Amino acid sequence: QVQLHESGPGLVKPSETLSLSCSVSGVSIISYYWGWIRQSPGKGLEWIGYNYYGGPINYNPSLESRATIALDTSKNQFALKVTSVTAADTAVYFCARSHGGLIFWDEWGQGIPVTVSS
Amino acid sequence: DLQMTQSPSSVSASAGDRVTITCRASQDINNWLAWYQQKPGKAPKLLIYGASTLHIGVPSRFSGSGSGTDFTLTISSLQPEDFATYYCQQANSFPFFGGGTKVEMK
Numbered sequence: 299q300v301q302l303h304e305s306g307p308g309l310v311k312p313s314e315t316l317s318l319s320c321s322v323s324g325v326s327i328i329s330y331y332w333g334w335i336r337q338s339p340g341k342g343l344e345w346i347g348y349n350y351y352g353g354p355i356n357y358n359p360s361l362e363s364r365a366t367i368a369l370d371t372s373k374n375q376f377a378l379k380v381t382s383v384t385a386a387d388t389a390v391y392f393c394a395r396s397h398g399g400l401i402f403w404d405e406w407g408q409g410i411p412v413t414v415s416s
Numbered sequence: 417d418l419q420m421t422q423s424p425s426s427v428s429a430s431a432g433d434r435v436t437i438t439c440r441a442s443q444d445i446n447n448w449l450a451w452y453q454q455k456p457g458k459a460p461k462l463l464i465y466g467a468s469t470l471h472i473g474v475p476s477r478f479s480g481s482g483s484g485t486d487f488t489l490t491i492s493s494l495q496p497e498d499f500a501t502y503y504c505q506q507a508n509s510f511p512f513f514g515g516g517t518k519v520e521m522k
Contacts, residue, residue, distance in 0.1 A: 333511075343452075343460065343503055343513040356509055359417070392459055400507040402450035404471065406459035 300324040302393050302407035310387075310414050316380040320393030320407055327351065327374050331396040333403065334367060334378045336389040344389075346378065348401065383414045418442050420504055422514035428522040435491040437517045439504035444484050448507040451480055451489045454516075455500045464489065465507060494519070 306318035320332070333348030347357035349367045357365050366379045380387060390411045394403035419442040429435050439449065447467035452460035462471045464480040467487055477492045491498055499521055504514040 342516045343454075343505075345505075345511050345513065348511075358510070358512075394459075396511075400448055400450075400465060401509070401511040402462060402465040402505065402507045403452075403460070403511075404462045404465075406461075409459050 300405045302405060304393050304407045304410040308411055310383055311416050312384055312414055313382055316383050316412060318378045318391055319375050321375045327369055327376060328371055332376045333394050335392045335394055338389045385414050388414045420506055420512055420514035422504055422517050426518040426520060428520050429494050430522045431494055431496055433494045435494050435519060437489045437502055439487045439514050441485045441506060445506050445508060447483045449487050450505045450507050452503045453500045
């Protein structure tokens with residue numbers, strides 16, 4: 299049974315860096331694609347980026363190069379960093395898994411709310 | 417940039433109704449489309465991928481169709497647990513989501 303679990307601070311100050319981790323159990327992250335999606339309060343879903351082991355990383359251009367996704371195979375987890383955050387980055391952040399080829403998310407974490415505020 | 421446009425943004429329906437949601441891509445995406453269901457406070461759940469393939473465990477009252485730029489999600493007989501928000505998502509290298517359709521109780 300695959301499980302994903304997000305962790306990290308729930309409050310980040312403006313201009314600082316948001317850092318989240320997603321712990322994966324039940325499958326090795328060497329397989330599959332792993333990504334981050336966020337949802338601003340009352341809004342729709344926005345993909346942030348995704349990565350797979352040994353492959354290139356794709357990011358949503360709207361993040362303007364502020365996002366970084368990295369896999370840690372020793373811990374079977376992957377991380378998200380978003381630099382220079384503003385209030386617009388306040389959202390629930392989800393980590394998710396996709397099979398290769400077509401990118402569709404079949405396993406999700408429960409989501410972690412992050413607020414950007416001083 | 418490729419954009420995904422869903423309509424309607426909301427629909428009021430009763431249990432037993434047939435509900436149809438459409439999703440239009442701004443350019444041809446073949447059949448690279450997925451549909452999700454999301455309930456308040458929960459992560460989305462994958463319903464359909466490849467435009468028409470039901471994900472494991474998804475009830476057969478859900479169906480998807482379409483190819484190219486126009487796609488449809490149909491719930492043949494709405495059940496109480498189906499009141500939720502539904503999203504389409506293009507499934508190619510840039511997996512943008514549509515804006516969502518909220519299925520509300522009439």
